Amino acid sequence: MSTHRTFTMIKPDAVVNGHTGAILEKIAASGFKIVAMKYTQLSLRDAQEFYAIHKERPFFGELVAFMTRGPIVSAILEKENAVEDFRALIGATNPAEAAEGTIRKMFATNIAENAVHGSDSDENAAIEGAFHFSGREIY
Ligand code: ATP
Ligand code: MG
Secondary structure (H helix, E strand, O other): OOOOEEEEEEOHHHHHOOOHHHHHHHHHHOOOEEEEEEEEOOOHHHHHHHOHHHOOOOOHHHHHHHHOOOOEEEEEEEOOOHHHHHHHHHOOOOHHHOOOOOHHHHHOOOOOOOOEEEOOOHHHHHHHHHHHOOHHHOO
């Protein structure tokens, strides 16, 4: 995967609260092109593997339970400087600390249920995109 791509999920809180359309609109308006997208639900095993980096953290059980609770939208996004620009668009992990106008400020519930995921490096964007999509699902 090229370095101008990032991976995102619209998390179960934002989906169940009806924010999917507004979040996709904001992503598109910010210049990101959707190159892969699906509406799906993570299994327990999927979530444990996806978030394996956090398995020693005290919130790991809560995170896995939350991320498997309902459907998500996962997508690969393309734009120059995609990883950094998308992290700026979503805002801080804790919505109470997120800047005005960011997706988490607008749509997140709290630090745990924070509406969206964004990859934190080009390397992780490639790993996460490949975890969710096969080559022929990416356009
Ligand atoms: P993401 O990886 O989902 O884009 P992030 O990179 O901003 O979020 P991470 O530190 O990678 O934040 O944490 C992964 C996810 O774990 C957070 O998005 C949130 O859902 C959950 N999380 C992080 N910190 C806490 C916490 N203190 N309590 C509960 N859940 C947390
Ligand atoms: Mg992260």
